[in-house]
Structures are given as C-alpha cells and as structure tokens.
Amino acid sequence: MDQAKGKFNNIKVSIIGSGIIGKSNAFKLSDYGFNITLIDQNEIHNSSNAALGILMGKIYQKRTGRSWILRQKSSDLWPKWINILQNYNSKLRIEKPLLQLTDDLKKIKKLNTFANNYPYDDLETVEANSSILNPINKMFKGNRLQGIISHQDGRINPRVLLETLDIALKSKNIKKINNQVIKIEKNNNKIWNLKLKTGEILNSEIVILCNSLDSLNLINPEIYGIKLKPVIGQAVEIFQERENTNFLSLPKIMNINGKNLITISKEKMIIGSTDEYNFKPEEYYINELFEFLEYKPNWLDKKYISRKWFGIRSRPEGEPSPLLKSLEKGLILCSGFYKNGILLAPACSDWVLKEIKKHI
Template sequence: MTASTVAIIGAGAVGAGTAWYLAKHGHQVMLIDPKLDQPINRSGALPGTTASLGVLMGHVFRRSSGRAWRLRQHSMTLWPEWVAELSSQEHPLKLNTPLIQLASSEAEATLMKQLTEQRQHLGLELISPNSNPCMGRSWPNRQHGGLISHQDGYLDPIALQKCLRAALQEQRVQQIQEPVVSLERNSSVEDKQWRLQLAGGTNLNQEAVVICAALGSEALLEPLGHSLPMTPVLGQVLDLELISDQHNWSGWPAVLVSHGINLIPHGPNQIWIGATLEPGVQPIASHLKAMQHLEGDAPAWLESATVKDQWHGLRARPVERPAPLLEKLEPGLIVATGHYRNGVLLAPASAAWVKEQLTNETRS
C-alpha cells in the first residue's frame, strides 16, 4: 500500500486514536484540533472524551448481530492490544474490569438471564437476586439480581488521552492547534484532492480527510452537499466523597450500572457517578440530583455523600441514523464521528475501519 497524506479533524478518543493507528501503519498524518494545546483535565464544560467516564460495555450489548455488535466485538478484541502498546511507565493505562449491571425489574432480569446463557464464552455470568458480596458498602437495587461481565469495565479517558498524545509524538504526527474553517475539493494540486483552510489563513492540501469532529462536523460537510445532522446530548458526572468506611470498596466491581447510571469507585471513599441522559446543551440541576438518588434506589451511604467536583460534556448523536457515523462520502473524504456514548469503546474499531477505507482506495 502506498502511504497517503491524511488530515484528521478532531482529537478526541476517536480522532487521536485514528491518527496514531494510521501513522503506525505508514501514513503521513496531521491531527487538527484547536484544543490540542490545552491541558488534559476535568473542569466545568468539557469535550466529549474528557467529560466521559470511558465505560466499556461491549459484551453486555443487547443485540447479537448487525454493525453495532460487530464494531463492539472488534473493539473489545483490539483494546487489550492498544493498552499494551500505549501504556508506559510515565503514562500508565489500564483496562479496569469487571462491570456489573443490576436489573431494575423482573422483565430486565429475564433478558439478562437470556444474555448470560448466550454469552458465557464472553465472560458473562448471572447474579442472583439480593446477592451482595460486598463486606462494606451495599449495592443499590439488588432485589432483581443482574449480570457480571468480566471483560467489560472502563478506561480512564484522561489517562488514555495522555497516552495518545505521547504516542502521537513518537509517531511524529503533526499536531495543528487551529480550527478548520472550510473544507473544499481541490483540483489544482495533483493527487491532493482536498484543501483545508485554517482559521489563521493557512491552506493545507491533503490526499484524504477524516472528520472526527462530533458536533463540529456538520458545518464542514454541508458546503460540500453532505447532510449528516447530529443533535447534542448532555452527560453529567459527580465526583463524590463518602463517609469513611473501613471496608471501603471490598467486593465492588470496576463499574456498577444501575438504572443506566454508572458508578465507578476511584479511590478510598471516592466514587464517580455519571450518565448521558439529557437532551440539550445546558445541565439541569434537578436531573443531577435525581442521578445521585438512582431513581429512589440509592443506599444511605450514597445519599449522604458530599459533592467534591462535577462536570458535564456534550455527545453527538446522529439524527435518524444509527451511531456511529462511519461513512466514506467521496474519494478521500471519510467520516468517523457521532459515536454518542461509545467514543472510547469504539475508538479502536473506528480506527481500523478508517484504515481499511484508505487501503481499499489505494488499491482501486
């Protein structure tokens, strides 16, 4: 395969992961995002990847066929390889497992039972009603049981982005800290069919462009005649400090999911609780309070917790199309965005898909 020059617009988990993956396979890559010069931390309103909790729900996905299932399975295969390559002494990265999903009704418990019977080979097991292996803090909502997935869990998105930044430097990926204001077809430069204009006035000519810009993607695509509408969905996270408990998190999984809300212990008497539940762009205080109450199922230790920090971010959800948007729109114009709640989970599979499109284009 002849290496191509590729511009990737958007440096979240998908964009940065794709840039690293393509560079590793011989492409000449530039990554463009105005936030590349900003420190990677959490405070206030954040980009999607930074705001997320990096929950990986690949094997507990309810469907067992179709594109969404195949993408999840591909990513779950690739993630251990990515972690092994990206992790270093200076920037450690770890897959935190397992994940437990608690049923909120008898009907949901029945579905979980069927799922565990079908996927024992993927590490799914049933949890019987009222099970509580915890020596200290009890689980919420245990009366219907649930399931445990030994390979699902979470990756810390902050650690992931730091690892990717370091890996991009090692692969000599050019990082440009400016917004792209327009994308045009280019007939004046041989083989470089796309021209990107940056906010500072610079024009870049590239053989291929990969758009990973989430909600910023529409403005770049519409002038080219491509309509891929997306709507913002708000995710919120609380970082809670709990009353000291000598047993702390004994018996707890890496991730516990109740009513679609993720609970992630991340240190002694510390827990993140978060979900992507709200339409629109502004957080609603009452929704945040309801999240901490777990729809009435929160145990006393959670109700009494103190809010240490909180943040929110927007996810891009495709309108009337399944997430994510993985499409080759024209020769050299590829879209890999609109991952909604699964940007971290699907980053490896998305990167592999982009590489395949570029490979097929070179062969044709």
C-alpha cells in the first residue's frame, strides 16, 4: 500500500456526488495518496440519506453473474470496513441477522432448498415449529410465516455510516466542496475542467461521476449509450403505543414478503420501501407498505405513521444496475444504484480503484 501511495501522490481525482457511493470511493482512494476533492451541493436530500441500510448479500439466490460477484465482494469487505471505520465512530456496526420470511408456500420451499444448498453461508431454515417464530406469530397473527435466517446479512444504519465516513474523510484531509458541478470538459492538456455553479473551475486528471441520475446532465448520454430513469423509494416509521404491541419482541431486521421491517424501539418500526417510476412520491404507493400480508395485524395501519420520507434512485435502462464504466480516459461513471447502493459500496470502490489504475 505504501508503494502505491508514492505512485499516486500527485494525481488529482474529483468525485462528483457525495452520497454513499461518492464517499466510499473517496474513502477507498484515500489510502492510495490521491489528491481527492469531493463535490456535492445538496447531500442531505440524496437517496443515501433515505436508505434503510439493509445488506442482502448472502441471501441473494442468484449465485452467478456480476451482481452476485459484487454482493459477495461487499459481504466480505463490509466487516473489514466497519472495523476500520469504528476507529472514527464506535457506534457504527452491522446489526445481524436478517430474517427473510414469507407466507407463500412455494417461496418457503424455494428458500429452504436454497439454504440447504449453501451450508457454508450461515443460512438457517426457520421451520414452522421453530421457537424463533413465537413472537413473530404473536405479532403477525393469522399469517403462516416461514423462511430463512441469514446470519451474515443485516443492516448498517445509513445515517451513522455517512456521518462516520465524513469524519474519516475529514481526518484524511479529503477536500470537500459544497457546490454543484454544472459542466465538465477536457482541455487541450487532456486535463478535465469542472465548472462549478459559482463560476470556479477545478481541474483534475480523473473525474468519477457518483451523482446518480444527474450524471446524465454532465455527459452526453447518447454518445455513451447510457439511459437512467428515476425510481422513487418511500419509507415510513410507525408509532404504536398499544399495551400488547412490543416491536422489541421481534427480530430487529426482517424482510417479509419483499418488504423490509426494522425494529427501532418498543413502539417504533420502519417499513420500506416502494418502487415508483416517477420524480414525485405518490401517496397511493404508501399502501403497499401496509398491504403485504394476507391477515393484517391491527398495528399495521397507515394511521400510525409517525414519519415518512423518500429518496430518488436511478435505474439503468437496458442493462443491469449499477453502471460501472470508464467513459473515456480519466472519466469514470459509478451510477445507477437503483437498489443496494449501501450494500455494494465497498465492492464498487474496489472496482473504481482498479479502473483508475488503467487510466494512469
């Protein structure tokens, strides 16, 4: 690593977008001595801040292809990253395990077969008579939920993660500019000029576009054949004070019939998320967060919503998510994280580092 440091010391890298992907790239590259600048104009409202932070790595059933490779890599890297990041914030951790449950008999069978096929991945079958199901059956009365436990998957609180990365980046002297990049172009010396909204020009050898949907505004998408569409994700927190309701009796992180549930306290639970192919969140889709079971428990009702929020993600059209591409010398695209951006961040940062090495 020290050898690498010397090699990349004077190379300027500009990262546009400071969501989880931009910050993770900055964090990874900072170990190699690059001269890094991270630019973002409005990170509070990005999709990373809206995320639930669930890590679905080992629980992913399709065990071939790029998506699996990225998940596998990230599942290995996250514990290592957390170890390092805990030096900056001891509160950061991965909460485990993740329970995937369903009342669909066909899916239960498929999940069981899957768990049995991968005995070394810490996947445990939850049979109908398993004691783990007692509190779940109590709270989700009437629904015959079964499934699997993934002991290596779980959740990272995204807000804590983003804050921790900020602390780490600051201590590593990564420059952060609170501004919008409105134009990028290559000058005659083959250096990239980045024009900021306030008129300043930055230059750098390497530009990494981590600005999700807005990356399309800085490049000519037709030249590179890139299409991205917006996908809104809404999530809610419910607050329920009934005496017989105690969310803490439930496993902390569950995926039930495709919806993610996170226990926050005795009275609070987060449920997410929707997939809306639009720029504006629609109230109508919130119903999906309450209508995913055959028998709806009383506490699972829209009237108990105490907080709701959304984020806009970008989904590639005509090719799988995410888009990891070198567009031309010194210009790298790291976008289209329609889902799983939190999970995939370390693996994608690894890819970016390898790609940069090809450019210099």
